[in-house]
Amino acid sequence: MWLFDLDGTLVDSCPAHEAAFRQAIAEVAPGLLGSFRYADYTGASTREVTLRLLGDTEEAARLARLKQRLYRENLDTVAVFPGARRLLARLTAAGRAAYVVTGGSRASVERTLAARSLDAYFIDVLTGDDLPVSKPDPACYAYACEHWGLDPGAVVVLEDSAHGVASAVGAGLATLHVHVAEPAPGAVAARDLEEIAALLEAGTGTSAERVADTHVEVSGAG
Numbered sequence: 001m002w003l004f005d006l007d008g009t010l011v012d013s014c015p016a017h018e019a020a021f022r023q024a025i026a027e028v029a030p031g032l033l034g035s036f037r038y039a040d041y042t043g044a045s046t047r048e049v050t051l052r053l054l055g056d057t058e059e060a061a062r063l064a065r066l067k068q069r070l071y072r073e074n075l076d077t078v079a080v081f082p083g084a085r086r087l088l089a090r091l092t093a094a095g096r097a098a099y100v101v102t103g104g105s106r107a108s109v110e111r112t113l114a115a116r117s118l119d120a121y122f123i124d125v126l127t128g129d130d131l132p133v134s135k136p137d138p139a140c141y142a143y144a145c146e147h148w149g150l151d152p153g154a155v156v157v158l159e160d161s162a163h164g165v166a167s168a169v170g171a172g173l174a175t176l177h178v179h180v181a182e183p184a185p186g187a188v189a190a191r192d193l194e195e196i197a198a199l200l201e202a203g204t205g206t207s208a209e210r211v212a213d214t215h216v217e218v219s220g221a222g
Helices: 012-026 032-034 046-052 059-074 084-093 106-115 139-148 161-172 191-204 208-209
Strands: 002-004 098-102 125-126 156-159 174-178 188-190
Touching: 012 032, 012 059, 032 174, 046 059, 059 106, 084 098, 084 191, 098 139, 106 125, 156 161, 161 174, 161 208, 174 191, 188 191
Parallel strands: 002 098, 002 156, 098 125, 156 174, 174 188
Antiparallel strands: none
16 A cells, blocks of 8 residues: 655645745735745645644634635646656556545645546545644554554555655654655655656565665555
8 A cells, every 4th residue: 555645745736835825924924924934844734834823813714725725726837746647557557555645635635636637546535634633743644544444564655755754654654755865764765756666667676675674565565
């Protein structure tokens, strides 16, 4: 079984999310714009970010609604990372189950997957609207395994952020940290999705070695 983060992992949506946050903050809470660093919040849900910025207030709720609307209006700027479809097609052909675990809102996630023709690859999706907490809390991935009845020992996670890795590793899951040279603690680095797809297509051997520290053979996982 394979659990995928979405934003920054399968789709290059982080610039669009950051732009939406900045535009929304400039309108709702302009005094916070100078100190806002999107990188500090990657992996967290929009609601979690706005609560951390403004507390449990109506202004935070307004900021979240505006940010989500602005992001959805700019889905045409969101590209699929090279290798994403190749990797997902390989998993499908091999009978591997794939799911999405993301902090994004359900409306934004479903629209993103549909707009980029990725939705058919996944059995199910858990979003920030469904999860009990935000990444980096391990409860996100623990809940996903429980919700879908997955054996944690047979799961491989793909994440792009340190927060996402912390959530997956904290739940005891084998984790690949993609689009990085140096992985966050507990994960194995994967240069990009093309590399993972190529290793899977090559069969056993090198692919197993890439996740040796997690004791899971990627080529044979769920």
